[in-house]
Amino acid sequence: MQRPNLSAWLYVTPLMLVLVPFFLLPTLVVLVASFFETDGFGGLLPTFTLANYVDVLTSAQTFLLYVATLKFAILTWLFTLIIGFLVAYFLVFHVKNQLLAIGLFLICTIPFWTSNIIRMISWIPLLGKEGLVNSTLLGIGVIREPLEVLLYSGLAVVIAYVHQLTIFMVVPIFNSLARIDKRVVEAALDAGASRLDVMRYIIIPMSKSGIALGSTFVISIVMGDFFVVKVMSGGGSASVVSAFYENVGVLQYPIAAASAVLLTLVLIAMIALILRVVDIRREITQ
Amino acid sequence: MFNDDDNGDAKGALSGLPEKKKSISRRSVLKAGAAVTGAAIGSDAIGGFPTIWAQEIKDIELRHVGVSYSVVKAIGDQAAKDLGFKVTMQNLDTSAAINRFISQPDSVDIADLEGWQAKLAAKRGVIQGIEVKKIKEFDNILPIFTKGEIDGHKIPRQGISPYEAMYIAKPNATELHDGVTEWATFLPQVYNADSIGYRPDLVGHEVTEWKDLIDPKFKGKAAILDVPAIGIMDAALCFESAGMIKYGNKGNMTKQEIDFTCDKLIELKKAGQFRATWTTFDQSVQLMAAGEVVIQSMWSPAVAAVRVKEIPCVYAPVNVKNGKEGYRGWCNGMGLMKHLSGKKLDAAYEYLNWYLSGWQGGFVGRYGYYSPVPSTARKFLTAAEWDFWYDGKPAPSVINDPYGVPMEKAGTKRDGGSFLDRVKNISCWNTLMDEAAYMNKRWNDFKIA
Numbered sequence: 001m002q003r004p005n006l007s008a009w010l011y012v013t014p015l016m017l018v019l020v021p022f023f024l025l026p027t028l029v030v031l032v033a034s035f036f037e038t039d040g041f042g043g044l045l046p047t048f049t050l051a052n053y054v055d056v057l058t059s060a061q062t063f064l065l066y067v068a069t070l071k072f073a074i075l076t077w078l079f080t081l082i083i084g085f086l087v088a089y090f091l092v093f094h095v096k097n098q099l100l101a102i103g104l105f106l107i108c109t110i111p112f113w114t115s116n117i118i119r120m121i122s123w124i125p126l127l128g129k130e131g132l133v134n135s136t137l138l139g140i141g142v143i144r145e146p147l148e149v150l151l152y153s154g155l156a157v158v159i160a161y162v163h164q165l166t167i168f169m170v171v172p173i174f175n176s177l178a179r180i181d182k183r184v185v186e187a188a189l190d191a192g193a194s195r196l197d198v199m200r201y202i203i204i205p206m207s208k209s210g211i212a213l214g215s216t217f218v219i220s221i222v223m224g225d226f227f228v229v230k231v232m233s234g235g236g237s238a239s240v241v242s243a244f245y246e247n248v249g250v251l252q253y254p255i256a257a258a259s260a261v262l263l264t265l266v267l268i269a270m271i272a273l274i275l276r277v278v279d280i281r282r283e284i285t286q
Numbered sequence: 287m288f289n290d291d292d293n294g295d296a297k298g299a300l301s302g303l304p305e306k307k308k309s310i311s312r313r314s315v316l317k318a319g320a321a322v323t324g325a326a327i328g329s330d331a332i333g334g335f336p337t338i339w340a341q342e343i344k345d346i347e348l349r350h351v352g353v354s355y356s357v358v359k360a361i362g363d364q365a366a367k368d369l370g371f372k373v374t375m376q377n378l379d380t381s382a383a384i385n386r387f388i389s390q391p392d393s394v395d396i397a398d399l400e401g402w403q404a405k406l407a408a409k410r411g412v413i414q415g416i417e418v419k420k421i422k423e424f425d426n427i428l429p430i431f432t433k434g435e436i437d438g439h440k441i442p443r444q445g446i447s448p449y450e451a452m453y454i455a456k457p458n459a460t461e462l463h464d465g466v467t468e469w470a471t472f473l474p475q476v477y478n479a480d481s482i483g484y485r486p487d488l489v490g491h492e493v494t495e496w497k498d499l500i501d502p503k504f505k506g507k508a509a510i511l512d513v514p515a516i517g518i519m520d521a522a523l524c525f526e527s528a529g530m531i532k533y534g535n536k537g538n539m540t541k542q543e544i545d546f547t548c549d550k551l552i553e554l555k556k557a558g559q560f561r562a563t564w565t566t567f568d569q570s571v572q573l574m575a576a577g578e579v580v581i582q583s584m585w586s587p588a589v590a591a592v593r594v595k596e597i598p599c600v601y602a603p604v605n606v607k608n609g610k611e612g613y614r615g616w617c618n619g620m621g622l623m624k625h626l627s628g629k630k631l632d633a634a635y636e637y638l639n640w641y642l643s644g645w646q647g648g649f650v651g652r653y654g655y656y657s658p659v660p661s662t663a664r665k666f667l668t669a670a671e672w673d674f675w676y677d678g679k680p681a682p683s684v685i686n687d688p689y690g691v692p693m694e695k696a697g698t699k700r701d702g703g704s705f706l707d708r709v710k711n712i713s714c715w716n717t718l719m720d721e722a723a724y725m726n727k728r729w730n731d732f733k734i735a
Binding site for chain 1: 336394406506515563572727730731734
């Protein structure tokens with residue numbers, strides 16, 4: 001009975017070597033700091049207080065920040081899912097030549113060879129008041145005044161997120177679709193299923209694991225981001241992280257730590273929910 | 287072993303670099319003198335110490351860390367060339383910088399600090415006092431910084447003025463000292479007076495008051511600075527200018543004053559006054575140059591950067607009148623981190639002295655910032671540049687930026703007038719309020735409104 005135990009520990013060691021120092025310990029530091037007090041000059045007083053949590057949890061601002069951030073997360077999730085699924089579906093089921101499909105798949109990743117920031121910032125000259133979109137629309141006479149909603153707005157934030165994150169949907173969904181046995185689809189068609197039925201009863205259920213994985217990526221990235229919101233909303237919107245980043249800026253570490261712990265808990269709950277709907281482990285090992 | 291002045295001069299002479307100066311400065315005279323002495327000693331049996339110094343310092347590296355508009359690579363490169371040791375410039379934004387100084391003090395040698403950051407750094411004990419005696423140009427630093435006055439004009443102390451943050455009683459003191467001492471928290475190196483930038487063609491009249499920024503006429507075409515600690519002061523200047531409130535101290539508001547200011551900002555935001563808020567120099571340039579806004583709080587070089595794109599843009603002269611208006615001043619200075627000692631500390635003092643010796647003052651002068659020692663900066667500026675940037679006279683010839691790109695035509699006058707006109711009209715300084723935590727929270731309310 002000793003041997004399997006030992007080998008199990010050996011298997012798990014590399015992961016632990018990464019997780020413990022780079023995830024667990026920092027998280028613990030943040031957790032501990034969230035119960036401390038500050039002297040107002042960046043110093044931490046090692047007391048035990050719940051005041052930071054009381055402050056965060058009783059503030060209407062916290063609620064508004066979560067509403068704002070969740071709004072971006074859900075909209076981004078919805079659009080990346082639709083676009084990502086369609087792209088993956090097209091590549092797997094409509095491109096007959098497998099080599100071509102893989103080639104097209106690789107082409108999808110080309111924009112991602114540049115940095116996130118560059119991809120986000122390149123939207124600005126496109127969407128601005130005197131930007132390409134507005135000047136084109138003005139030129140062909142569709143609008144008379146430039147559309148201000150295109151830039152420095154919630155719309156701009158969502159556009160940037162969708163552009164940045166769709167690939168995180170395409171990859172896992174492509175992967176799970178590619179593993180569907182095409183004969184199952186043919187059999188269903190032979191048995192008289194409509195294309196919609198095939199989609200509803202075969203394709204979507206069998207790509208659940210890919211969708212769940214993609215959703216996990218997209219939602220956790222959006223919930224944890226502040227930079228895109230800051231730049232694309234022109235500072236007109238805030239997010240959970242941007243709010244506590246401002247606290248760090250004036251050295252209010254304990255309250256920022258409490259906000260960070262809360263965000264971690266909310267994210268764990270959201271991911272748990274996704275995993276409850278889809279048992280990724282079972283789906284992948286199938 | 288031997289004192290720092292000897293070290294510096296001997297080393298300066300031995301570095302053997304050609305002097306590129308246009309005039310003979312006090313420093314080059316000293317260097318020449320030291321060269322003679324050094325040569326004399328070098329030929330002597332007893333000597334040889336300058337050689338040792340030159341060899342030892344070439345392994346020294348100074349890491350100067352701070353915001354991009356103050357810690358500039360070109361300046362560090364020149365310093366390294368003149369001083370013979372390595373200088374690395376590292377840029378962070380304001381909040382990342384102060385966090386690094388406080389949480390990883392050993393990863394920084396020279397901290398670039400604003401007045402309020404110097405106060406914090408002293409409080410946290412991460413910097414050591416600068417021995418004023420070792421700063422050669424200290425007596426030539428404008429009294430704005432060293433005494434809190436200029437030409438008999440008292441420098442206002444709303445917010446944290448550089449003078450207020452400048453002194454500590456002992457080298458390891460953690461509390462600021464009110465009044466001149468032998469120990470400085472930081473050595474001022476660059477400063478300016480911030481105000482509003484606007485498009486004269488689209489605004490239609492000369493702007494001399496902050497209230498124009500919140501004028502409903504410019505609804506959807508105005509922007510404000512989104513760094514809470516100083517953005518709120520710009521807002522306060524606007525509200526005070528519009529006669530809506532009189533602050534006790536804009537730089538250290540009470541909770542009621544913070545509430546009033548943030549509530550008004552939220553009202554304005556809901557009414558659609560602000561097209562955006564900005565956090566970086568480039569964003570402010572982009573907003574103005576792309577026609578997104580016509581008026582916004584802005585920095586002087588950003589206005590110049592818009593003009594270089596041939597888009598008319600004016601830096602509003604918001605001189606103090608009726609106890610209102612005025613510029614929001616800021617000043618960055620260099621602090622010595624506590625861990626510096628021995629050779630490295632000597633090198634750091636050399637570096638501080640180099641900073642005030644003029645090259646850097648000339649460099650920042652060419653994009654509209656000022657040196658605390660104009661007398662040395664002047665030696666590195668042409669007469670035309672001096673007239674334009676410092677004296678507020680029409681440019682006698684084309685004015686180039688620090689990298690040699692023409693930026694102002696002959697005959698142009700600098701907005702805001704002469705150096706003295708500007709600094710005497712500073713009404714408040716960048717700060718960190720006692721109620722910073724509360725202010726930040728209310729600023730976030732403004733952000734999500």
